[in-house]
Amino acid sequence: MINKVCPSVTQAVADIPDGATVMVGGFGASGSPIELIHALIDQGAKNLTVINNNTGNGEVGLAALIGNAQVSKMICSFPRSSQSRLFPEFYKQGKIELDLVPQGTLAERIRAAGAGIPAFYTPTTVGTVLAQGKEQREFDGRTYVMEHWLKADYALIKCEAADPLGNLIYNKTARNFSPLMCMAAKTTIVQAGRLVERGGIDPEHVVTPGIFVNRVVEVSEPVHEDTLIAEGRCYP
Amino acid sequence: MINKVCPSVTQAVADIPDGATVMVGGFGASGSPIELIHALIDQGAKNLTVINNNTGNGEVGLAALIGNAQVSKMICSFPRSSQSRLFPEFYKQGKIELDLVPQGTLAERIRAAGAGIPAFYTPTTVGTVLAQGKEQREFDGRTYVMEHWLKADYALIKCEAADPLGNLIYNKTARNFSPLMCMAAKTTIVQAGRLVERGGIDPEHVVTPGIFVNRVVEVSEPVHEDTLIAEGRCYP
Amino acid sequence: MTTGWTREQIAARTAQDIPNGSYVNLGIGIPELVAKFVPEGREFIYHTENGLLGMGLPPSEDERDLDLMNAGKKYVTAVPGAAYFHHADSFSMIRGGHLDVCVLGTMQVAANGDIANWSTGVPGAIPAVGGAMDLVQGVKQIFVVTQHTTKTGEPKLVERCSYPLTGAGVVSRVYTNLAVIDITPDGFQLVDLAPGVSFDEVKNKTGTSVLPPADNG
Amino acid sequence: MTTGWTREQIAARTAQDIPNGSYVNLGIGIPELVAKFVPEGREFIYHTENGLLGMGLPPSEDERDLDLMNAGKKYVTAVPGAAYFHHADSFSMIRGGHLDVCVLGTMQVAANGDIANWSTGVPGAIPAVGGAMDLVQGVKQIFVVTQHTTKTGEPKLVERCSYPLTGAGVVSRVYTNLAVIDITPDGFQLVDLAPGVSFDEVKNKTGTSVLPPADNG
Numbered sequence: 001m002i003n004k005v006c007p008s009v010t011q012a013v014a015d016i017p018d019g020a021t022v023m024v025g026g027f028g029a030s031g032s033p034i035e036l037i038h039a040l041i042d043q044g045a046k047n048l049t050v051i052n053n054n055t056g057n058g059e060v061g062l063a064a065l066i067g068n069a070q071v072s073k074m075i076c077s078f079p080r081s082s083q084s085r086l087f088p089e090f091y092k093q094g095k096i097e098l099d100l101v102p103q104g105t106l107a108e109r110i111r112a113a114g115a116g117i118p119a120f121y122t123p124t125t126v127g128t129v130l131a132q133g134k135e136q137r138e139f140d141g142r143t144y145v146m147e148h149w150l151k152a153d154y155a156l157i158k159c160e161a162a163d164p165l166g167n168l169i170y171n172k173t174a175r176n177f178s179p180l181m182c183m184a185a186k187t188t189i190v191q192a193g194r195l196v197e198r199g200g201i202d203p204e205h206v207v208t209p210g211i212f213v214n215r216v217v218e219v220s221e222p223v224h225e226d227t228l229i230a231e232g233r234c235y236p
Numbered sequence: 237m238i239n240k241v242c243p244s245v246t247q248a249v250a251d252i253p254d255g256a257t258v259m260v261g262g263f264g265a266s267g268s269p270i271e272l273i274h275a276l277i278d279q280g281a282k283n284l285t286v287i288n289n290n291t292g293n294g295e296v297g298l299a300a301l302i303g304n305a306q307v308s309k310m311i312c313s314f315p316r317s318s319q320s321r322l323f324p325e326f327y328k329q330g331k332i333e334l335d336l337v338p339q340g341t342l343a344e345r346i347r348a349a350g351a352g353i354p355a356f357y358t359p360t361t362v363g364t365v366l367a368q369g370k371e372q373r374e375f376d377g378r379t380y381v382m383e384h385w386l387k388a389d390y391a392l393i394k395c396e397a398a399d400p401l402g403n404l405i406y407n408k409t410a411r412n413f414s415p416l417m418c419m420a421a422k423t424t425i426v427q428a429g430r431l432v433e434r435g436g437i438d439p440e441h442v443v444t445p446g447i448f449v450n451r452v453v454e455v456s457e458p459v460h461e462d463t464l465i466a467e468g469r470c471y472p
Numbered sequence: 473m474t475t476g477w478t479r480e481q482i483a484a485r486t487a488q489d490i491p492n493g494s495y496v497n498l499g500i501g502i503p504e505l506v507a508k509f510v511p512e513g514r515e516f517i518y519h520t521e522n523g524l525l526g527m528g529l530p531p532s533e534d535e536r537d538l539d540l541m542n543a544g545k546k547y548v549t550a551v552p553g554a555a556y557f558h559h560a561d562s563f564s565m566i567r568g569g570h571l572d573v574c575v576l577g578t579m580q581v582a583a584n585g586d587i588a589n590w591s592t593g594v595p596g597a598i599p600a601v602g603g604a605m606d607l608v609q610g611v612k613q614i615f616v617v618t619q620h621t622t623k624t625g626e627p628k629l630v631e632r633c634s635y636p637l638t639g640a641g642v643v644s645r646v647y648t649n650l651a652v653i654d655i656t657p658d659g660f661q662l663v664d665l666a667p668g669v670s671f672d673e674v675k676n677k678t679g680t681s682v683l684p685p686a687d688n689g
Numbered sequence: 690m691t692t693g694w695t696r697e698q699i700a701a702r703t704a705q706d707i708p709n710g711s712y713v714n715l716g717i718g719i720p721e722l723v724a725k726f727v728p729e730g731r732e733f734i735y736h737t738e739n740g741l742l743g744m745g746l747p748p749s750e751d752e753r754d755l756d757l758m759n760a761g762k763k764y765v766t767a768v769p770g771a772a773y774f775h776h777a778d779s780f781s782m783i784r785g786g787h788l789d790v791c792v793l794g795t796m797q798v799a800a801n802g803d804i805a806n807w808s809t810g811v812p813g814a815i816p817a818v819g820g821a822m823d824l825v826q827g828v829k830q831i832f833v834v835t836q837h838t839t840k841t842g843e844p845k846l847v848e849r850c851s852y853p854l855t856g857a858g859v860v861s862r863v864y865t866n867l868a869v870i871d872i873t874p875d876g877f878q879l880v881d882l883a884p885g886v887s888f889d890e891v892k893n894k895t896g897t898s899v900l901p902p903a904d905n906g
Contacts, residue, residue: 001732002709027541027545030538030539030541031539077600077602077603078600078601078602079599079600080598080600088598091598102601102602102605102606103559103563103603104563104603104606104610106559107563108351108563108567110560111781112356113785115777115780115784115785116781116784116785117357117358118375118376118378118380119356120348120353120355120356122352122567123567123609124605124606124609124610126639126640127586128636128640129637130605139384144355164770165743167770167772172440172524172539172540172556173522173541175523175556176522176523176559178558180559180560198769199770201770203408203743203767203771203773206772206773209772209778210734210742211712211736211788237515238492263739265755265758265762266739266755313818313819314817314819315815315816316817318762324815327815328813328815334815334816336818338818338821339776339818339819339820339823340738340823341822341823349568350564350570351563351567352566352568352569352610359784360784360822361822362856363854363856364822364853366822401517403555406773408754408773409740409741409756409773410756411740412739412740412775413775414775415775419564434553435553439524439550439554439555439556442556445557446517446525446555447519447525447565447571
């Protein structure tokens, strides 16, 4: 029988090497796989390229990974937020590189990687500085920019429930980029709030089919970034 | 309150004009919106371009629409099947044009139309006659073919259940192309096996969000193409 | 002396122009207030980029779910008939032209429909674009709501934007504390004046010419 | 005299080469039989293009659901842990390189890995391609299962395909009633002979040269 269950977050992230490209699910605090990120901080891989919509908040989760000087480059759409302090600090000191990608283009580039599409055209950024240096082309009288797929070595994902085959469901808007990142990474590592038996997720309701998932760890009472920040917590 | 419910299949398809491009959901018999197609036969619009994976079976549904000489062009991946008689007859007599598109490219072109992507690249067809005349390009050392979006004026769709906002769920593999076609047509017309109240579909389980749907008709005991053929039925 | 519309009144005036049944995305700030002023007999369905169609009001403490937020990262609720989906589907709604109206705040809007609302272009500032460039290219109608001038009195309605663009030629209509102004092929054109505001005041506070209302007689 | 493998034995031999936990797409004909011969201790998950991962056996009359079919339009079942999805997601699995093995029948397979299994190219015939061109480009390993020759004794393993290609240079390995043959940069290379079959017979019935097995000593 196929069983993708991994006993701990520590083991789940153990093989992520220095220099890896890592997608991290979540939109702000919602869907952020805090326990996996903290395990990656403990593990210590350096020089990572991280792909996430944002750059973390406070001094926990993704922000703490940046604060621990493990990230050399962020690919994101919105690196500023009300409680984002560590990324701006590192960025202004020239310690971290930023690749700014519009949110829809970021989502579509990740999906393209998962779907085997090396490039596609979009009107987003046409006429702006973000289109500079990009190939442009007209279709049906409108100008479009060519965008390339965006792949990763690993994806760190949080979900509501998973079965041993890696079928996943999410909770509300915590879904966001996660199903796309599962498709686009060579190795997808998932922390699940509940591990259910095989067949425990209705085949009609599966959001991420198990083919896109490599490792599943149960984290039954995950902490939430917003709660940690409200409590003034730091990691490590 | 928004209410997309339409009282009959007759009214739902009444405005489809001659020359329209019509996507028809379904893969073979599974998911084929027989009642909507039969209403379109009664309505009589001619010179239609129809997009479906196949070309219908027996003398009901899509095959009957072709048999009634309403279709001037089929865009599909697999126009042959064991019980397909009318399309081959029309095709050999030069009465219908065929645009053959590989199944994955067909799905992706329809999705691209719904997602605002005028063109994308795929390795499918590279090195084959179906790539002839198409723009080719290398990315990361591999050759890809450029494919364009595929839009429609109308989509005829069958689903398991719908609410008045047009949120849809499907039954098993009857889902197939339908969610994509809902996105790609200017006007999406749905026959639903059950009409449920607003909120009657769990927001986590919605497959097609209502934004992609224009009209919903309840057809509470839909006929199935396989059953009609087994019974030797013809339409009209 | 206060003249013109309050923030709430700008939002209410904007809501008047949104047809029943519209799928609407509201930006942060005054745009959010539009949801408070849906005209009698109409219903709008709100989309938030982070994967929800059918966004509802902010939750009470009891009903708060930390996983249910909007694009501004504020907690929200979902109305009956809502749907959750992932980011590629969400931006397919935007970029595929399925949303009817997007209401955005701005730093500048130009007579040719250009909008600049994501960056001042100041060197060293951290750029952040989010979904703004997707929204302005994809949504059928882009409404801009803004104060007519900056806090220091400079016009926000200009001949050409000096800040980096979010999108070129994409705005349909502008709602300010002073007036409602269309973007036409000939530039800004007055639609409505706020109570107590004169066309001359609007012209004086606009960085380029404003045409008088179209003669609909 | 019968030599070599039966259809079932070809399928069983093919199944031996599929690792535990593989995601597998099986074509129509002999490929379908592979599912009957999963080696002890292994599990494969079957994908069908029309939107199901976790395809199970054909249903009994009682459990038949007319909406649950495979890509060959035959009724099937779903195993526990299955998932349904739409066609774009289904072909993302294929074209995005997520499936491990695709087992296909063929009309011709060439020493350079080309495969021709969708059309004879006869003028007037109705062309039908389905998902074949997607599968051969997207799946990590393409296994071809076929009789070594046509019913009239012509080789199906050839130097270059004469029929229109499904894909160029995509096949990894060929399983026939006579032998298992790898596609290598140097062309066909013998892996295994069926019982009672000589290498000479394989060479005689192949339309181009076949290299002897690699020396793994």
